[in-house]
Amino acid sequence: MPLETLFLDAGGVLMHPNWWRISDVLARHGVAVPPETLRAADPRARRHLDDLRTVGSSTDASRGWLYFDLVLAMAGVELSDRTSSALDELHTYHTTSNLWEWVPDGVVSALDNLHARGLRLVVVSNANGTLRAHVARLGLAGRFDHVLDSADEGVEKPDPRFFEIALARSGASRDTTVHVGDLYHVDIAGARSAGLRGVLFDEANLRPDADCPRVASLDELARRIAGGEFD
Numbered sequence: 479m480p481l482e483t484l485f486l487d488a489g490g491v492l493m494h495p496n497w498w499r500i501s502d503v504l505a506r507h508g509v510a511v512p513p514e515t516l517r518a519a520d521p522r523a524r525r526h527l528d529d530l531r532t533v534g535s536s537t538d539a540s541r542g543w544l545y546f547d548l549v550l551a552m553a554g555v556e557l558s559d560r561t562s563s564a565l566d567e568l569h570t571y572h573t574t575s576n577l578w579e580w581v582p583d584g585v586v587s588a589l590d591n592l593h594a595r596g597l598r599l600v601v602v603s604n605a606n607g608t609l610r611a612h613v614a615r616l617g618l619a620g621r622f623d624h625v626l627d628s629a630d631e632g633v634e635k636p637d638p639r640f641f642e643i644a645l646a647r648s649g650a651s652r653d654t655t656v657h658v659g660d661l662y663h664v665d666i667a668g669a670r671s672a673g674l675r676g677v678l679f680d681e682a683n684l685r686p687d688a689d690c691p692r693v694a695s696l697d698e699l700a701r702r703i704a705g706g707e708f709d
């Protein structure tokens with residue numbers, strides 16, 4: 479059956495941490511690390527975090543700050559009281575404004591391409607209750623049919639109930655919906671538990687062992703959809 483609906487994770491797919499803001503805050507706390515170094519460490523940190531035991535014993539909120547420790551460690555930064563103080567400041571910003579505020583080049587054009595194909599686009603993301611306002615702040619709100627934030631729904635991926643809520647809210651059919659996310663044990667396993675197909679967003683090619691389709695960008699996803707791969 480033709481693909482009709484895309485469920486899209488937000489962080490790691492549509493938007494990423496503002497590494498420039500993070501670098502500036504670290505510098506104010508006496509820790510010098512360029513934003514490009516943090517950005518390069520990001521995919522490896524997420525790959526390390528994407529572990530079944532870690533996902534099974536943590537929440538999205540607790541994983542989020544473990545993730546930043548991993549980014550710093552993989553960027554060659556020694557964890558210290560100074561990094562902790564910087565992360566505390568960043569956490570305060572995140573709780574009100576959302577730190578995932580960098581939208582890479584190509585995201586908007588890919589979304590417009592997908593929308594032009596008549597696809598229903600639905601954000602299904604573990605977040606902190608700021609996601610809807612944040613998507614609007616980034617100028618992306620008009621590109622989605624629905625935005626679902628786990629904090630608002632009271633359940634988070636990989637729990638299949640979150641996907642069930644998304645299906646009901648959007649009016650999507652299970653058979654014609656694909657979920658795209660960047661964490662295998664959160665996004666792919668969660669989607670499968672709800673009877674959905676999953677596509678892993680793997681921009682750094684760190685999961686060649688994954689037993690699901692992978693894409694390196696939203697542009698690639700749009701091209702492969704145009705080719706009928708997910709029908």
